[in-house]
Amino acid sequence: MAVRVQAGDFDTGKEIAALARGNANIGAIVTFTGTVRGAAKDGAIATMTLEHYPGMTEAELERIEAEAKARWPLEASLIVHRFGDLAPGDSIVLVVTASAHRQAAFEAAEFLMDYLKTRAPFWKKETPLGFGKTGQWVDAREADDGALERWKR
Amino acid sequence: MSASTRPQVKLLYFAWVREKIGVPCEDVSLPATVSTVADTIAWLQQRGPEYADAFARPNVIRAAINQTHVSAATSIDGAREIAFFPPVTGG
Numbered sequence: 503m504a505v506r507v508q509a510g511d512f513d514t515g516k517e518i519a520a521l522a523r524g525n526a527n528i529g530a531i532v533t534f535t536g537t538v539r540g541a542a543k544d545g546a547i548a549t550m551t552l553e554h555y556p557g558m559t560e561a562e563l564e565r566i567e568a569e570a571k572a573r574w575p576l577e578a579s580l581i582v583h584r585f586g587d588l589a590p591g592d593s594i595v596l597v598v599t600a601s602a603h604r605q606a607a608f609e610a611a612e613f614l615m616d617y618l619k620t621r622a623p624f625w626k627k628e629t630p631l632g633f634g635k636t637g638q639w640v641d642a643r644e645a646d647d648g649a650l651e652r653w654k655r
Numbered sequence: 656m657s658a659s660t661r662p663q664v665k666l667l668y669f670a671w672v673r674e675k676i677g678v679p680c681e682d683v684s685l686p687a688t689v690s691t692v693a694d695t696i697a698w699l700q701q702r703g704p705e706y707a708d709a710f711a712r713p714n715v716i717r718a719a720i721n722q723t724h725v726s727a728a729t730s731i732d733g734a735r736e737i738a739f740f741p742p743v744t745g746g
Contacts, residue, residue, distance in 0.1 A: 536746055552745065553670055555738060558722035583745065595746055615746060621724065623738075624745025625670035639671045642742035 505563035509586040530604035532611040534597040540590035552585045555623035566617045574606040616649040669740035675709035693727040
């Protein structure tokens with residue numbers, strides 16, 4: 503179980519290999535990668551800037567991961583989230599879950615992303631292509647709050 | 656410390672809350688009459704036009720005390736760090 507918040511990129515293949523190494527109980531590994539879309543509501547974007555709350559970000563991701571571990575029989579998990587200036591096509595977030603059988607890994611990965619999107623203290627600002635364009639903070643989506651409802655118990 | 660103020664607390668601001676106020680963080684002494692997150696927002700609204708602008712719609716402001724999400728009604732007793740920010744948009 504691990505979380506990392508970093509400016510630099512990640513290598514999904516290497517992360518999977520490191521997470522699974524030496525654990526013969528693992529029979530299923532699920533990964534989710536979130537990337538920067540090139541198109542925003544006001545047209546093409548040049549830069550996506552991610553701000554976060556150092557300290558709370560790590561604490562919140564660890565709380566979310568602990569909750570997933572309590573709900574599903576996970577052998578291993580990893581959350582990597584980037585911050586700073588990103589370009590269209592760049593990776594933003596990586597979630598990896600590993601379990602003996604696939605259902606736990608699939609469900610836990612979705613749960614981690616749904617909670618991360620509504621709880622982890624990150625904020626996105628999109629700067630459109632074009633000279634002199636100023637950045638716009640991205641509004642939260644109600645659909646993200648709705649996605650949490652199915653995990654309530 | 657006088658009886659009418661609380662211990663110093665660090666306030667942090669993120670995203671457009673930070674941009675409107677113009678600073679990322681500051682240390683303040685809140686009056687003893689301020690007891691909840693909502694009270695803190697009301698106190699901040701009176702600090703100047705930039706604060707009034709940042710907190711013009713208190714219902715969209717989210718808060719954390721000591722790096723844990725809290726609601727507007729939460730007491731600030733024991734707070735060393737109070738953060739104010741818009742709804743999060745990571746992932």
